[in-house]
Amino acid sequence: MDDMINENMQEIQERKRMLRRQILYARDEIPLEKREKMSGEICRHAISLSAFEKAERVLCFASFGSEVDTKELIETSIRLGKKLFLPRVEGDDMSFYRIRSREDLTAGYKGIMEPNGQTERYVPVASEKAGGTGTVPGSKDIFFLPGVVFDRYGGRIGYGKGFYDRFLSGGYSGAVYALIFGMQVIDKPIEKAAWDIPVRYLITEAGMSEI
DSSP: HHHHHHHHHHHHHHHHHHHHHHHHHHHSSSHHHHHHHHHHHHHHHTTTTTTHHSSSEEEOOOOOOOOOOOHHHHHHHHHHTTEEEEEEETTTTTEEESSGGGGGGGEEEEGOOEEEEESSBBOOOHHHSGGGOOOOOOOOOOEOOOEEEEEESEEEEEESSSSHHHHHTTTTOOEEEOOOOOOGGGOOOOHHHHOOOOOOOEEEETTEEEE
């Protein structure tokens, strides 16, 4: 039975790898000028969210390769005085550290710009309370998430290392919004593994959609 389960999981992972390669190739083929224009639209949709307006702490990512360019969102968060945290890969896990400008970033994992790890580390609200149990209603945190493929049912395919799934399962209780181009959203449901964390909100150049 265990062998059958393992074999099935391997088949699912292989199908995910093929779909990841397909979408990454297509995303890389988007002309730079068009990608920049769509990135600006996506960031402005994110900035217009009431959840962003109310947020005190913002978790985002420094874009890499053909990802949605988050520069406008990062700069706006800093200008508005929000506490901005970006990810840093530390071994098999990922932690978020506060930055106050893009100058606080340095090339890290696979050349991706990361905080140096010497500033304030993000701690989920629930972990700040007695015993680290429970969540705090009205948590004023918002998380803008990258990824490769998303479906219309909460399914997501990342880059294959599971960094974000492990982080999100570690106590984060705020809202999560994926920042992606419309061509990264597929109609067919993505096969899910037990450790996959669903995403409820998608932001593309067309606007925000709730699943």
